[in-house]
Amino acid sequence: VRRKRRFSVPREDREVSPEEKEKRLRSLATAFPEERIERTFYLACTADIIDPYVPPEGDARLTSLSKDGLKQKMEKLKQTAASQLALRKIKDHDLDFSTKTFPEKAQEIFIEAHNCLANFNKQKLHSLVTERCYPEMVRGNRYKTIRWSFVESLEPPRVVQVRCDSIVNRGNLYGQVTVRMHTRQILAIYDRFGRLMYGGEQVPKDVLEYVVFERYLVNPYGTWRMHGKIVPEWAPPKDPIVK
Amino acid sequence: WLASGSLFPLSCIHTSTSLEKIGKWEKKNRIVYPPQLPGEPRRPAEIYHCRRDIKYSKDKMWYLAKLIKGMSIDQALAQLEFNDKKGAKVIKEVLLEAQEIAVRNHNVEFKSNLHIAESVAGKGHYVKRIRYHGKGMFGIMNIVRCHYFVKLVEGPPPPPEPPRTGFDQAKEYVQQLRSRTLVNTL
Numbered sequence: 001v002r003r004k005r006r007f008s009v010p011r012e013d014r015e016v017s018p019e020e021k022e023k024r025l026r027s028l029a030t031a032f033p034e035e036r037i038e039r040t041f042y043l044a045c046t047a048d049i050i051d052p053y054v055p056p057e058g059d060a061r062l063t064s065l066s067k068d069g070l071k072q073k074m075e076k077l078k079q080t081a082a083s084q085l086a087l088r089k090i091k092d093h094d095l096d097f098s099t100k101t102f103p104e105k106a107q108e109i110f111i112e113a114h115n116c117l118a119n120f121n122k123q124k125l126h127s128l129v130t131e132r133c134y135p136e137m138v139r140g141n142r143y144k145t146i147r148w149s150f151v152e153s154l155e156p157p158r159v160v161q162v163r164c165d166s167i168v169n170r171g172n173l174y175g176q177v178t179v180r181m182h183t184r185q186i187l188a189i190y191d192r193f194g195r196l197m198y199g200g201e202q203v204p205k206d207v208l209e210y211v212v213f214e215r216y217l218v219n220p221y222g223t224w225r226m227h228g229k230i231v232p233e234w235a236p237p238k239d240p241i242v243k
Numbered sequence: 244w245l246a247s248g249s250l251f252p253l254s255c256i257h258t259s260t261s262l263e264k265i266g267k268w269e270k271k272n273r274i275v276y277p278p279q280l281p282g283e284p285r286r287p288a289e290i291y292h293c294r295r296d297i298k299y300s301k302d303k304m305w306y307l308a309k310l311i312k313g314m315s316i317d318q319a320l321a322q323l324e325f326n327d328k329k330g331a332k333v334i335k336e337v338l339l340e341a342q343e344i345a346v347r348n349h350n351v352e353f354k355s356n357l358h359i360a361e362s363v364a365g366k367g368h369y370v371k372r373i374r375y376h377g378k379g380m381f382g383i384m385n386i387v388r389c390h391y392f393v394k395l396v397e398g399p400p401p402p403p404e405p406p407r408t409g410f411d412q413a414k415e416y417v418q419q420l421r422s423r424t425l426v427n428t429l
Contacts, residue, residue: 195279
């Protein structure tokens with residue numbers, strides 16, 4: 001016969017109504033306050049491109065026909081109200097910004113980022129490319145060899161659109177600048193066994209790209225980093241992967 | 244610079260499976276060869292796959308592994324489908340998985356252009372249990388498990404070796420006699 005008392009409720013608590021039980025538990029909560037487990041996180045980049053730029057059709061093809069007309073149209077587009085407002089906001093936070101010097105810096109960042117991709121230099125790549133763009137660039141590349149080189153720039157890069165936005169709180173500003181680049185590049189991707197999968201080492205290709213750069217404006221040590229690319233619908237289809 | 248105590252109180256970011264030991268066969272899928280020059284012959288793709296701790300005996304699994312060894316993948320799958328053993332079902336699943344991985348991750352063009360270069364069954368973790376006999380006697384029995392390893396290579400299966408005839412043996416004997424030399428002399 002087991003004599004240890006189990007599962008017994010004390011006599012005072014046997015006929016207590018649920019409201020009284022609740023009152024008692026609530027009074028105990030003040031003696032042991034709940035510890036808030038705070039885990040802070042820091043958003044260094046936005047999740048998507050704000051207001052993606054819609055490039056006009058036939059951008060790289062019609063410039064040879066009517067150069068002046070298109071150039072004027074381009075400059076008019078740049079001077080839309082939203083871009084000007086955003087530009088002013090960016091100049092408030094970052095005094096050295098100018099639409100004339102920025103495209104060259106942007107191109108340098110672009111070239112360095114792609115060189116880091118080819119050499120798998122992850123630390124440097126993180127500093128040149130935002131967290132949203134990094135997985136897009138790096139996915140599927142772990143067991144492949146990439147060879148990339150920049151031949152020349154066919155047209156000088158140009159700032160096409162400027163946008164400024166804040167997420168979560170009102171003063172949390174991120175600036176995004178779209179730069180149009182028309183360049184010649186060489187890309188060759190080899191798969192795990194060293195077989196050529198895409199492109200060629202001796203085949204330079206003309207590439208028209210709209211690259212978006214972003215910077216966390218409120219942070220005084222923020223830098224301009226590559227945020228993403230805009231692929232227009234009329235872009236020519238890519239070559240199939242060689243198997 | 245946000246403080247988000249209320250948003251994610253206990254979000255764990257580190258969820259990786261690096262505590263379990265990664266076996267040698269799985270690591271063979273990670274080697275990367277340097278790019279080939281355009282003049283070299285195309286290197287055939289090799290895919291390593293395995294399944295660990297299958298509840299089957301390694302000796303019984305060996306028969307199936309030896310059956311499959313030099314076949315093309317289609318022939319192997321066909322043979323396993325109509326084989327009555329329990330291990331045949333497991334090996335068939337493993338082969339289908341390996342085929343899927345080859346096409347998806349390792350840049351293989353045709354899924355039936357693969358053949359089985361190596362197929363091996365190895366001993367898995369054994370667990371000891373008590374087997375109760377009559378009259379209070381007991382025996383210690385082993386719960387037997389096995390691993391199964393397979394290596395698929397791209398390309399048609401290699402032709403089978405012709406069996407050794409008496410003529411070949413005779414030729415080798417004569418060759419041995421002819422290649423004798425005098426040792427430790429002038």
